[in-house]
Amino acid sequence: MATALSLAPTSADPTFADLLAIRPSLSMHAQDGLLMEDVPLARIAAEHGTPTWVYSANTLRRRFRALKAALEAAGLRASVHYAAKANDNQAVLRVLRSEGAGADIVSAGELRATMAAGIPAGATVFSGVGKAPEEIRFALEAGIFQLNAESAEEIEMISAIAAGMGVEAPVSLRVNPDVDARTHAKITTGRAENKFGIAFEDAPALYARMAALPGIRPIGIATHIGSQITDGMSAYRAAYARLAEMIGDLRGRGLPVERVDCGGGLGIPYRDEPAPTPEALAGAIKSTLGGLGIPVMLEPGRWLVGPAGVLLASVVLQKQGSARRFLVLDAAMNDLMRPAMYDAWHGILPVSPRAHVAPLSPADIVGPVCESGDTFAKGRLMPAMAPQDLVAFLDAGAYGSVMSSTYNARPLAAEVLVDGARAALVRRRQTHEELLAHQRIPEWLD
Numbered sequence: 001m002a003t004a005l006s007l008a009p010t011s012a013d014p015t016f017a018d019l020l021a022i023r024p025s026l027s028m029h030a031q032d033g034l035l036m037e038d039v040p041l042a043r044i045a046a047e048h049g050t051p052t053w054v055y056s057a058n059t060l061r062r063r064f065r066a067l068k069a070a071l072e073a074a075g076l077r078a079s080v081h082y083a084a085k086a087n088d089n090q091a092v093l094r095v096l097r098s099e100g101a102g103a104d105i106v107s108a109g110e111l112r113a114t115m116a117a118g119i120p121a122g123a124t125v126f127s128g129v130g131k132a133p134e135e136i137r138f139a140l141e142a143g144i145f146q147l148n149a150e151s152a153e154e155i156e157m158i159s160a161i162a163a164g165m166g167v168e169a170p171v172s173l174r175v176n177p178d179v180d181a182r183t184h185a186k187i188t189t190g191r192a193e194n195k196f197g198i199a200f201e202d203a204p205a206l207y208a209r210m211a212a213l214p215g216i217r218p219i220g221i222a223t224h225i226g227s228q229i230t231d232g233m234s235a236y237r238a239a240y241a242r243l244a245e246m247i248g249d250l251r252g253r254g255l256p257v258e259r260v261d262c263g264g265g266l267g268i269p270y271r272d273e274p275a276p277t278p279e280a281l282a283g284a285i286k287s288t289l290g291g292l293g294i295p296v297m298l299e300p301g302r303w304l305v306g307p308a309g310v311l312l313a314s315v316v317l318q319k320q321g322s323a324r325r326f327l328v329l330d331a332a333m334n335d336l337m338r339p340a341m342y343d344a345w346h347g348i349l350p351v352s353p354r355a356h357v358a359p360l361s362p363a364d365i366v367g368p369v370c371e372s373g374d375t376f377a378k379g380r381l382m383p384a385m386a387p388q389d390l391v392a393f394l395d396a397g398a399y400g401s402v403m404s405s406t407y408n409a410r411p412l413a414a415e416v417l418v419d420g421a422r423a424a425l426v427r428r429r430q431t432h433e434e435l436l437a438h439q440r441i442p443e444w445l446d
Ligand SMILES: *Cc1c(COP(=O)(O)O)cnc(C)c1O
Pocket: 083, 085, 086, 104, 106, 127, 128, 224, 226, 227, 228, 263, 264, 265, 266, 299, 300, 301, 302, 303, 398
């Protein structure tokens, strides 16, 4: 079931030790408590305050290398275009760039961010259902590697803009293969009823139309069927088999297809879900698209960065309600939106070593925002906690900071990068002054 993930425990939650065992960037030190790589999280909290996002550079590197190795071992000619929307922090982008990542972007702002981090536009794919004309122009001026077109209307727009600029836009068609990725309804993108992509039946005629239009070089087919896909490889395999069939059809009509873009979506285990491996994904690509003899592209976001980040928060107070114990934190739904938005489950680990041997009892873990939806977990087994005790939300590296808002006039949290024994602030905490700075008072008001 798509909604099987829930805030409430459905069966025994993994223990703190279980959570730590499969997260190699984290460990428990007898004196210093929870470490990321070699840095105590308590030290980061003391230096930079909370809430603070903390990212592990070596986890980013290890995961990027594991994905590349899986693609190479399958004998695929593949390029990896990191989906910057998962985490667009400059330090994170730079670590991935130095591993050889290209980018997948969905706005001019993201293209500016990835270029600022040194990822060339020539290694960047521009996806998205509503690229504005000025965004398309900016991407073409920058020398974008590929635009993934999502509608007939957009193809006409790209053609007019590129022809007006006297350039040829490299365009792939994003097709909607109408497969069910069996993930959360808000992050499934490959069904016929979703807004994304071009209906499978319409794609061949549109591809031919692209070849006839000025300013467009048709270069391939793309798809992206959803995010947090953990339900084995069947949806991927079904989607890629349909792409392979379509590419055969296009070639049969004498149309050139230079490459195929397999999208992102590979899921990670937040709780104890069985998560597919990059080897399984590489195998699914190989068995469906491998025979075409063209390069493949991947656009992973969450799989690369999700497990590399935690959100560090402090307990404001422990409140004994009439029916429940509440741990009220200084982090809230405006920081980490995933529980409120997707009913997502995140592991929550106390940072102090004493808390890992203390007796546990259920607690609802909440933030201070004035919404009942500001609940991170219900009935989670936690020790007794006191004001200023620290907790870490696990797997918060993807769709964490980037989805934060300033709701309740709460400044955006700080971000820190850990690399071995080093830690550095990579985005300072927003100030209250900055929150007000963009507002203007009309002259006719007092
Ligand atoms: C969001 C997105 C991705 C990345 O998805 P993940 O689930 O984070 O891997 C890749 N491609 C496109 C087009 C996207 O919109």
